Amino acid sequence: MAGYDEYAAAVRQLSARIREGERGAVAEAERRRTLHAGVTQLGQRLAAQEQRLAQLAATAGLPAVPDPAPGPGSAPGVGTAPGSAPGSAVPPGSAVSPGSATGTGAVAGTGVAGGSGVDGDPAVVLAEAGRLVDEVDRLGQQAEALAQRPALLPTWSPTARAVAVYVGCAAVGALVMLLLVVANGIGVVDGITLGALTCAGLPLISFVAGWLILGRWGRPALATTDPPRYAPLGFFICAVAVPLAYCVTLLVFRLVR
Structure with a gap:
């Protein structure tokens, strides 16, 4: 019966590995969905920021802000895929792999994956991109508040x-x-x-x-x-x-x- 016991142990070990692999696959799928949702949200925020900048430039009589040229670390066709969210590097319905999510730094226009000291973890890169977008929102609000004041004696009534x-x-x-x-x-x-x-x-x-x-x-x-x-x-x-x-x-x- 020694052969049967070895066979049963091998079956149990294989079954445990299969369940572990299934749990890992579910966790990985959930992580990818979370990353994809984060990329889409950042893309929408960037599109809203770009639209607001264009409105402010038109109101102030300034030239429109040109579209940024793709950097050396950005993926080709970022934000240009048909049906994709504005500013998003990942078309809807596609999984976010670690390699593609690393490019979200380019989506945020920050290049965080290439030279800001952030490692290659897609979640870390996405969090850094979100922080920079928050900073852009804050600076944009400050600039808009200053633009509401005249250049001459701005603090006076x-x-x-x-x-x-x-x-x-x-x-x-x-x-x-x-x-x-x-x-x-x-x-x-x-x-x-x-x-x-x-x-x-x-x-x-x-x-x-x-x-x-x-x-x-x-x-x-x-x-x-x-x-x-x-x-x-x-x-x-x-x-x-x-x-x-x-x-x-x-x-x-x-x-x-």
Whole structure:
């Protein structure tokens, strides 16, 4: 019966190996399905990011972001298979083998499998790609928030910004007026021209300059409408500031004399 016992032991050992192989196959299939779902999700997120970037570029009047050229480590035809998810390297229905999933670093546009110190484990590469996509989302939100602010005095309120701009332009107009007063004193500019420029010309020029500055640099990059430029307030500031500066200048000259 020794031969029968050896045969029964061999059958039991073979049966155990078969069950172990079946369990391994089920685990491997589940791992591949998980990897495939992760690749598809990353591809969808990348497609959404690309679409949002195109919208932001169009709103801001910037050139569209070009499609990245395939890197040396990316697989041919990545994201181009018919019926595949946007940005996904694996067509729907196909299993994700360790060799193909390693290329998900190229799918995420990161090259994590080639030069970032990540080993060849597809799950590790996919996790690193997901982390980088999360970082891209965070940076994109920061950039969009900054694009909602104007380049000129971005932390100021619209009213304070307008007042600062008009006051600055009026101050420049007052300096020009001082030069005209000096020119009038030496006979280069006559009194009529000085009076006309002081009472009308320089205030109007200062107002128009402030209005244009607010329209050019006070407008956020992503604004869909023109920002408030407070024209009545600006005109009042410029119309009062320049003549007032002229009167103060005359008073100072009389006191000095």
